[in-house]
Amino acid sequence: METTSPVVVSASSLNKTVAARSGALTILSGLNLEIKSGQSVAIVGASGSGKSTLLGILAGLDLPTEGSVALAGTRIDQLDEDERARVRGQHTGFVFQSFQLLPNLTALENVMLPLELAGHKQASMRAENLLSRVGLEQRMDHYPRQLSGGEQQRVAIARAFAGDPDILFADEPTGNLDENTGEKIIDLLFEVNREKGTTLILVTHDTLLAQRCDRVLRLHSGKLEEDL
Template sequence: MIEVSNISKQVKTTEGTLTILDGINLSLSAGESLAIVGPSGSGKSTLLGILAGLDLPSSGSVSLNGQDITAMDEEGRAAVRAKTVGFVFQSFHLLPGLTALENVALPLELQGDKEALKTAAYYLQRVGLEHRTTHYPRQLSGGEQQRVAVARAFACRPVILFADEPTGNLDTGTGEKINDLLFDLNKEEGTTLVLVTHEHNLAERCGQRLVIAAGRQVAPSTDVTHVTRGSTA
């Protein structure tokens, strides 16, 4: 499902070459879950972007669902993302001028799905927001907005769901409910789940953990909470 071989990422700066990732390897089967953890600036979000085909590594390869996305141009990677990948971000990314139902339905409509509104209503019901379908983002709490974002991601029936700090803007109780929802849908839909998180309790719920410090993989037992780096991820 996801095969990563010796991924590295370097960028040029005024002070020279900065290495963000160095020699990352991983393998994840369909339906499994992976937590990418490590201190701020360790390269977690950079790695997530590369895994999702939003960015390219300086070297190494990434295969999604049997397709080497690092050998593709942006158009090719975009086509893979459209068919394979879903996203849940920390900042929700809902369109303020659309209702909850319309936000969930929009990517389906762009794909030409004639049942977009029906599917959107179903997934809003799945996340417990059937009574909020006509509300706009400004009328929803942070937890409700994130539930809309989760419904939108799963409504497209992605093979792989990438989530970047999905509960980072939420209080603990609401965050736990969103986490439960992600794992429930992961199990029920058979979607492969890849999370970037600072929350060790959330990471422990995943079948695999990839711990990164200073852009390198470290053993899961290593305490990386005090390892820092000069760049941001």
């Protein structure tokens, strides 16, 4: 008997408006979305179309103006920041375009930090294994300023997978990288994603990256259209 994967991220009647000089600016309008466990989903669209805003709302980093958002079975739009952080910590990892590594921590310490905050008893060993997994076994004691853009992004990916997240969000994971390094990062994302069975939701301008996903959702005029 065929089983149906559960929905792990959903949005209903989602709206997001922000203040602008000319008045309220609508970024997302009446948006509905369901993503099932294990899917890889690319969100594409023109610059300024609200892709990163949508990703942040789905991940619980931001709140919608109206509508509901559920993450891993929990409605998060009605939670305060501490409660949303708890849900994120239990279920999600996040790869930012700007890497967001702490400059005064080594690569190893950057990956260890979320593990230590979660009370992981073997944080150092797990962080070392993850950094080796992304090919940085010789760079663990280096600080972000001593690493190339591609190396920093690999540290960010190792950190994002540190807590074995159910859902990985990635905002332009290849946006600051050259083509060759970007392709390696794409391969790495999907390889680790496949091994862990993680749901992958990413924002990208990278056509190659989008084509490798199970679904491509195009954001246009605040609404999503699926490429079939």
